[in-house]
Amino acid sequence: xxxxDYSRMGELAVEKHVKFILTxxxxxxxxxxxxxxxxxxxxxxxxxxxLDILGKLNTVDQDEVVSWMMxxxxxSGGFGGNxxxxxxxxxxxxxxxxxxxxxxxxxxxxxxxxxxxxxxxNNDGSFSGDMWGEIDTRFSCVAILSLALLKRLDKINVxxxxxxxxxxxxxxxGFGCTPGAESHAGQIFCCVAALAVTGSLHHVDKDLLGWWxxxxxxxxxxxxxxxxxxxDVCYSWWVLSSLIMIDRVHWIDKEKLIKFILDCQDxxxxxxxDQPEDAVDVFHTYFGVAGLSLLEYPGLKAxxxxxxxxxxxxxxxxxGR
Amino acid sequence: xxxxxxxxERIPLSQRPEYxxxxxVPQDDGPNPIVPISYTDEFRETMDYFRAIYVADxxxxxxxxxxxxxxxxxxxxxxxxxxxxxxxEALNADMNKELxxxxxxxxxxxxxxxxWHHRRWVAENLGTDASTRExxxxxxxxxxxxxxxxxxxxxQWVLQALGGWKDELTYCELLLKDDIFNNSAWNQRYFVVTxxxxxxxxxxxxxxxxxxxxxxIMEHPENESPWRYLRGLYRNDTHAxxxxxxxxxxxxxxxxxxxxxxxALSMLLDLLCHGFQPSLEIRNAVYGLSDSGAxxxxxxxxxxxxxxxxxPMRANYWKxxxxxxxxxxxxxxxxxxxxxxxx
Numbered sequence: 001x002x003x004x005d006y007s008r009m010g011e012l013a014v015e016k017h018v019k020f021i022l023t024x025x026x027x028x029x030x031x032x033x034x035x036x037x038x039x040x041x042x043x044x045x046x047x048x049x050x051l052d053i054l055g056k057l058n059t060v061d062q063d064e065v066v067s068w069m070m071x072x073x074x075x076s077g078g079f080g081g082n083x084x085x086x087x088x089x090x091x092x093x094x095x096x097x098x099x100x101x102x103x104x105x106x107x108x109x110x111x112x113x114x115x116x117x118x119x120x121x122n123n124d125g126s127f128s129g130d131m132w133g134e135i136d137t138r139f140s141c142v143a144i145l146s147l148a149l150l151k152r153l154d155k156i157n158v159x160x161x162x163x164x165x166x167x168x169x170x171x172x173x174g175f176g177c178t179p180g181a182e183s184h185a186g187q188i189f190c191c192v193a194a195l196a197v198t199g200s201l202h203h204v205d206k207d208l209l210g211w212w213x214x215x216x217x218x219x220x221x222x223x224x225x226x227x228x229x230x231x232d233v234c235y236s237w238w239v240l241s242s243l244i245m246i247d248r249v250h251w252i253d254k255e256k257l258i259k260f261i262l263d264c265q266d267x268x269x270x271x272x273x274d275q276p277e278d279a280v281d282v283f284h285t286y287f288g289v290a291g292l293s294l295l296e297y298p299g300l301k302a303x304x305x306x307x308x309x310x311x312x313x314x315x316x317x318x319x320g321r
Numbered sequence: 322x323x324x325x326x327x328x329x330e331r332i333p334l335s336q337r338p339e340y341x342x343x344x345x346v347p348q349d350d351g352p353n354p355i356v357p358i359s360y361t362d363e364f365r366e367t368m369d370y371f372r373a374i375y376v377a378d379x380x381x382x383x384x385x386x387x388x389x390x391x392x393x394x395x396x397x398x399x400x401x402x403x404x405x406x407x408x409x410e411a412l413n414a415d416m417n418k419e420l421x422x423x424x425x426x427x428x429x430x431x432x433x434x435x436x437w438h439h440r441r442w443v444a445e446n447l448g449t450d451a452s453t454r455e456x457x458x459x460x461x462x463x464x465x466x467x468x469x470x471x472x473x474x475x476x477q478w479v480l481q482a483l484g485g486w487k488d489e490l491t492y493c494e495l496l497l498k499d500d501i502f503n504n505s506a507w508n509q510r511y512f513v514v515t516x517x518x519x520x521x522x523x524x525x526x527x528x529x530x531x532x533x534x535x536x537x538i539m540e541h542p543e544n545e546s547p548w549r550y551l552r553g554l555y556r557n558d559t560h561a562x563x564x565x566x567x568x569x570x571x572x573x574x575x576x577x578x579x580x581x582x583x584x585a586l587s588m589l590l591d592l593l594c595h596g597f598q599p600s601l602e603i604r605n606a607v608y609g610l611s612d613s614g615a616x617x618x619x620x621x622x623x624x625x626x627x628x629x630x631x632x633p634m635r636a637n638y639w640k641x642x643x644x645x646x647x648x649x650x651x652x653x654x655x656x657x658x659x660x661x662x663x664x
Contacts, residue, residue: 037348038398084348084372085400132403134438171511171553180516181474182508210638215545217634227504227545229468251638 020270125160210248221256236291
């Protein structure tokens with residue numbers, strides 16, 4: 001195995017990133033905070049998972065977060081993006097993931113939440129994001145990950161769910177949002193994670209997809225999401241975790257990717273951006289740190305490539321303490 | 322959105338007579354400190370009034386107006402969009418006017434999932450009559466960003482649900498003329514060729530498509546997309562890929578030109594692992610690219626050594642291919658022997 005010399009690649013400004021996250025979570029009246037109000041639950045997941053990977057989850061008031069989050073739950077069982085918002089699969093997964101971080105999944109009425117999720121499966125096996133019917137393989141992934149974490153996969157028709165995902169497979173081995181849609185790294189992560197969790201990875205042509213994924217690495221060492229597009233730190237997660245799940249991560253140049261991610265840090269004020277020199281945000285901070293964890297950057301907790309939660313959290317759920 | 326400019330023209334909701342009986346409901350997720358910036362005041366007031374109408378489930382014209390204002394301030398708020406749909410249904414609103422509304426919002430917000438989902442809902446309500454307008458709408462978005470994922474997704478939905486396939490292949494050709502590297506256009510081309518009810522399907526189209534693709538490859542051999550498209554044309558029929566003289570020929574031309582030959586070498590590996598018997602010219606073209614003067618050596622080994630050198634980021638991938646291609650080629654010959662197929 002190739003032992004990487006991480007000291008040559010640059011430094012991760014851990015303390016600055018922790019401070020960045022704790023500050024933005026408190027600033028409820030900044031313009032960005034106000035405008036992102038309706039997806040606060042996603043923001044909580046990105047922020048808290050990053051803190052856990054950096055070993056600083058204990059700096060947050062767990063009870064305050066959980067109590068706020070439970071108020072985001074709708075009577076249908078689903079969670080909205082913030083208090084008073086309509087339920088949607090996306091925020092339901094984030095809620096389950098945050099509760100998993102705090103080992104508080106038992107705060108949920110698990111059957112109620114699972115019924116909400118299962119109720120969104122369509123006849124062709126696909127999932128709608130909510131009652132309004134938007135269909136996308138992102139929602140297949142979110143539904144499957146949620147139910148797997150709740151240990152209620154039996155509430156859906158798994159075979160049909162898998163078949164729908166497979167129908168979104170393209171000639172390049174990748175996956176799009178719906179059948180025929182262009183392969184895109186984000187959608188690929190969603191489909192591969194869903195297939196991994198349901199024991200269906202044999203449907204993936206790992207060599208073909210692995211090649212498509214490793215072709216995402218561009219000269220700067222960063223990864224793009226589609227051919228001829230610009231690199232972005234978030235693809236350090238989506239491409240990388242997909243490669244790991246299909247056991248092909250050795251096909252990229254890990255060292256160059258680590259250097260790219262570290263170059264996207266704001267070492268003065270904390271936070272990570274999509275590309276070097278751009279403005280930082282919590283979304284890219286999470287993906288940068290999670291990507292570095294997958295690349296085994298020292299000092300970070302290991303993260304599960306399918307569930308996007310620390311490995312010790314996932315083990316706690318499936319194997320007990 | 323230029324909210325600051327609008328602030329001077331906007332009349333606060335608290336001063337509008339038509340909302341006089343509405344009691345605004347503040348956001349309940351923390352203390353409410355003093356906010357000095359005026360645009361945040363406008364945002365807060367609008368959302369507080371929206372919340373009141375939403376909680377009361379009032380589906381009226383003034384409710385519709387409130388969703389319009391809330392959306393303009395923050396188009397990402399999916400709860401507002403959903404409530405707007407309920408109001409539109411209750412009012413039996415004019416869906417064409419609603420398309421006009423989305424037209425107005427989309428500039429500057431085109432990467433927003435809610436807008437596209439709303440658009441689809443409206444178009445679905447209008448049915449096949451909306452096909453032409455929706456194709457025009459996506460065309461406009463794509464003219465500014467030809468790889469716009471939401472626009473392509475919407476366009477594919479429109480074609481399949483509402484029709485309008487007639488000019489789609491021509492449209493793909495135009496986009497590729499503009500930018501031969503546009504992977505989305507190549508994807509759409511495959512979509513049309515394989516799914517259009519007006520064309521003959523992949524079998525009927527393959528020959529002409531291969532010719533177009535080979536021309537694109539010759540223009541820019543470093544272009545990833547046409548190489549993948551070429552493989553796609555021969556999906557489930559790799560024997561035909563191996564036998565097609567156009568494929569071997571384009572590889573030879575590029576290798577001989579000694580420029581941007583990575584994808585050509587990669588294609589050669591694919592051909593070899595499916596039983597391709599390379600000509601002397603191809604062998605010599607490959608040896609000509611190698612420093613080590615590897616005449617007579619195992620062709621697969623030479624190809625992979627070159628690739629490891631010129632594409633070092635993916636060195637491990639090429640090493641893996643070096644090991645596996647000979648085994649795949651041997652298996653292929655064995656299978657052909659069993660079926661009596663000869664190349």
